[in-house]
Amino acid sequence: MKDKQKEILIEAWKMYQNLAKGFGENSWKIKTLGIGFWSTVIAYGYKNSDAIIYLFSILIVVMFFFIDCGMKTLQYKYIKKSIEVEKGINDYLVGSDSLSFPSNGISTNVEAIQREDYIFLIKLRSWRFWIQYLCMALISIFMLTYSPQNKSVNNINANSNIKYRKNNDFNSNFEKTLIYFNLGESELSISGEKKLEKLQEFTKEIKSVIVIPYTDTTGTNQMNRKISSERGENVQKKLMKIGIPKEKIFISSSNTLLIETSINVKEPLNRTVQMIIEVGTKRK
Structure with missing residues (x-):
């Protein structure tokens, strides 16, 4: 019976790890796509000296930031689930008499993304995640402020x-x-x-x-x-x-x-x- 439960936990751990990896890869793809799209818009705005395009580029940064936040949050949630399963497996390996399952069971369902999840991602310790978006936003604001149309x-x-x-x-x-x-x-x-x-x-x-x-x-x-x-x-x-x-x-x-x-x-x-x-x- 314990062997069967152990196999279930191991498979669950693998599933959570794969889901976390997938959302992590999606996060990088979204970030790369966002940077490419934003760069194209900025180049078009510069070529045509169009301040409205620079304003549009700021909206692009915000849009891709929130999409990326969603992917990153889901990655963290599945990592958390895999850690809970891993704890149960480790307890068994060090001699525990029983296998402990996560309190909410084994499921691919996760809690809905909350405001606290976004706050966690914009904290200083998470700077590797948001620094690219901050740089893009600052460049867009600079171009918008000093574009030729805004010079008197x-x-x-x-x-x-x-x-x-x-x-x-x-x-x-x-x-x-x-x-x-x-x-x-x-x-x-x-x-x-x-x-x-x-x-x-x-x-x-x-x-x-x-x-x-x-x-x-x-x-x-x-x-x-x-x-x-x-x-x-x-x-x-x-x-x-x-x-x-x-x-x-x-x-x-x-x-x-x-x-x-x-x-x-x-x-x-x-x-x-x-x-x-x-x-x-x-x-x-």
């Missing part, structure tokens, strides 16, 4: 040498906006096209648009001048397409950088076209 255009030293002519027939004001381009490209991106298309409903109020194209410091001067010129022309074509007359659009060549950098720096703010839009309503 008013703080940009763009010496365009443009003098504004006041028209006494209109109440005029000037608005600045930036159109971002991909590295080494002069074609408008989807987000750039959509941004320009939003001006379509205000074409009657727009009195003039000054287009100032820029490039970063990667590539040769000749190539950068060509890309800069093409970016300005492509913005002009799009503005004309949405209904702004060509005579209201002025392309100003700029030999300066929007953001001062050293050579071979891929600064997203320098891969832009700055538009200074004069909007006015006729005086009564």
Whole structure:
């Protein structure tokens, strides 16, 4: 009888060990998948200079963290079960007269994951589990905080040498906006096209648009001048397409950088076209 009970305990121990191993492996797979997915999103956000993507990357970190917490908690619960069975086997091997079974029997059922389980995993002694997620979250927050969209255009030293002519027939004001381009490209991106298309409903109020194209410091001067010129022309074509007359659009060549950098720096703010839009309503 004892031999039969011993075999049951040994099989139960093996089962719990295999389950714990399986959930442990799932935890690593989830962590690896999360890091890969997060890295892809961060790279996409950087390429397109999109702060919303960085915000999305934080949500990805949180989502994978909680899924990983679930896997890790289940691993620990089955390890605990295997330890209880192991204790009974060890007691028998050292001379106990009877085999002791776990108080709640042998079953694959475990208690539902509680808040205390998550608290246990975020304690300092469990840093090997959560340190990767903390690093990813901090990088996402850094990118979100210092992304080009969050830099004030008013703080940009763009010496365009443009003098504004006041028209006494209109109440005029000037608005600045930036159109971002991909590295080494002069074609408008989807987000750039959509941004320009939003001006379509205000074409009657727009009195003039000054287009100032820029490039970063990667590539040769000749190539950068060509890309800069093409970016300005492509913005002009799009503005004309949405209904702004060509005579209201002025392309100003700029030999300066929007953001001062050293050579071979891929600064997203320098891969832009700055538009200074004069909007006015006729005086009564």
